[in-house]
Amino acid sequence: MHYWLMKSEPAVFGIDDLASRPRQTASWDGIRNYQVRNMLRDQMHKGDLAFFYHSSCAPPGIAGIMKISRAGHVDTTAFEPKSPHFDARSTPGQPLWYMVDVTLVKRFGQPVTLTELRRHATLREMFILRRGNRLSITPVTTKQWQYILKLADDA
DNA sequence: GCCAACGTTGGC
DNA sequence: GCCAACGTTGGC
8 A cells, every 4th residue: 555646737637627527537647757657557556545736836735635546557648649648659569658547535625735745844755845856646655644634634 | 878958847 | 937957859
């Protein structure tokens, strides 16, 4: 059982979009970064939990919780010429990109903002708080996970 | 294999 | 809109 933090721009796909999907489930597609691809393909398992982080918005922060409802499988949007995520190097025979399916668990009443996360020494080692971190999915430790849940409850 | 140029991310 | 950071590309 692992914990994750997954970033998305709410203008593109936010937690409300996930909430409105059938079964509140969606494929986390379009990841085109090798480090993140490796996590999707090899390390994220059904039953893992993830924070849904809203980026490039005001305010950036954690909006709620999802579970990984399907482990890594081939990202078929790479095969679709009309998709913004099309990549001719990826083929059904030799796929390059992967995705997981996520299901909404809960929306926080108030997001736990980036500013709030920075206030806590316990969270200082989080990848999301490190300068220059650009990975859209990062692992979260059990300690960090539980601490943030308390912050969400207090909000 | 090096590295400069370029594109993207994402907070501010 | 700005800009720092960093991944990727491609010439050599």
